[in-house]
Amino acid sequence: MSTDGPGSSSFPVLVGARDAVIQAGRVVRSVNGRDVLVLHHQGSLHALDLHCYHSGGPLQCGDIEEFDGRLCIVCPWHKYKITLAEGEGLYQAVDPSIRPLRPVWSSKGVKQRVHRVTEVDGEVFVTLNDSDGTVESDRYQTEEYRAKVLKL
Ligand code: FES
Known part of the structure; x- marks a missing residue:
């Protein structure tokens, strides 16, 4: 698997026991060489870069908050606000041609790669999202970036 893209290692990788993941709330794992955050929020499990x-x-x-009816990690x-379900970047914009002026939530599109979470027999697995194309969060999945972060 390449370290700068999703690669082809898309098979389920064990994260841990469901109860332990729920108790922790957030778990950071290396999944086939990719740094992934698995989190539990309001009864659902999510995984993203x-x-x-x-x-x-x-x-x-x-923090996790809801914007325009969508759960986001801030x-x-x-x-920056990132939807947990799709990895979209949300922002507020004002269209000056529409009166009265008011901010409206908009999407920048998918910016953060999100991954699939499954549960089998009380255990949680993550399958990397290896969809085609580059997602902006891919650029921080390199050994170069990890080395830089570890120096901080
Ligand atoms: Fe700038 Fe996340 S919003 S690093």
């Missing part, structure tokens, strides 16, 4: 697509922020420290560094 650990490092924020904007500048590599630590999403394991982000990056602690610059407060």
Whole structure:
């Protein structure tokens, strides 16, 4: 598997016992060489690239909030909002031609690679999303970036 893209290692990898993942709330794992955050929120499990697509922020420290009816993780560094289900970057925009002026939630498209979570016999597995094309969060899945982060 390449370290700068999703590669072809898309088979389920054990994260841990369901109860342990739920108790922890957030678990960081290397899944086939990719840094992945697995989190439990309101009864659901989610998995996404650990490092924020904007500048590599630590999403394991982000709050989870709802924006425009969509659950998002909010990056602690610059407060970018990323939907948990799709990895879309959300932002608020104002169209000056529409009065009264008011901000409206919009999407930048998929920016963070999200992965599939499955449960089998009380254990949680993550299968990497190896969809074609580059997702912006891919750029922080390199040995070069990890070495830089570890130096901090
Ligand atoms: Fe995440 Fe900037 S690094 S918002």
